[in-house]
Amino acid sequence: MTAYAVAHLRTLSNHDDVLTYIEKIQKTMQPYGGRFLVHGSAVEVVEGEWPGALVVVSFPDMDAAHDWYASPAYREILPLRTDHITGDVVLAEGVGPDYDARKTAAAMRA
Template sequence: MAAYVVNEIVVTDPDLFQTYSVQVPPTLAAFGGRYLVRSGASQAIEGEPPGRLVILEFPDRAAALAWRSSPAYSAILPIRDASSTSRVYVVDGYQPQ
């Protein structure tokens, strides 16, 4: 079952965040990851949306977690942490019974 990494981001240093942002895509391929949402235009229906929203799709939860702890992604994660605050979680996709 597919799994999704959801990252709600508030960017505090746009220039530094950009150096992180351009380095993420190459880290995804080895784990079958791809962007579904990468901070497109949003409109609140209820509540306040995050400053930036990213949703990644992976083949399953194991692949998502392996990407998150991979050496390639771990190397750039400090840049994200220094340039933003985030709420990140993984959620399994829907599988009809």
């Protein structure tokens, strides 16, 4: 099942370290099948507030996402971002093509 790394970066910075991180991150994701789906595009807030930027990366599965995040290559560049940008990052497994929210609701009601 496809998995996603989702980052809500609340503060933004063009610090040289951040630019180096952006230049290097793609190479860290490639061995794990990671690819950007959303990277710094403008968001349209339709409910609530959303200060900052959104990043979404897809991976073939949750194991690949975990392996990428824990990889020595990524861990080496991570401080280049975290020292200058605050935010939250989560890993989440997607749903399959036959997912039906009504079944989820029924299970929750039971």
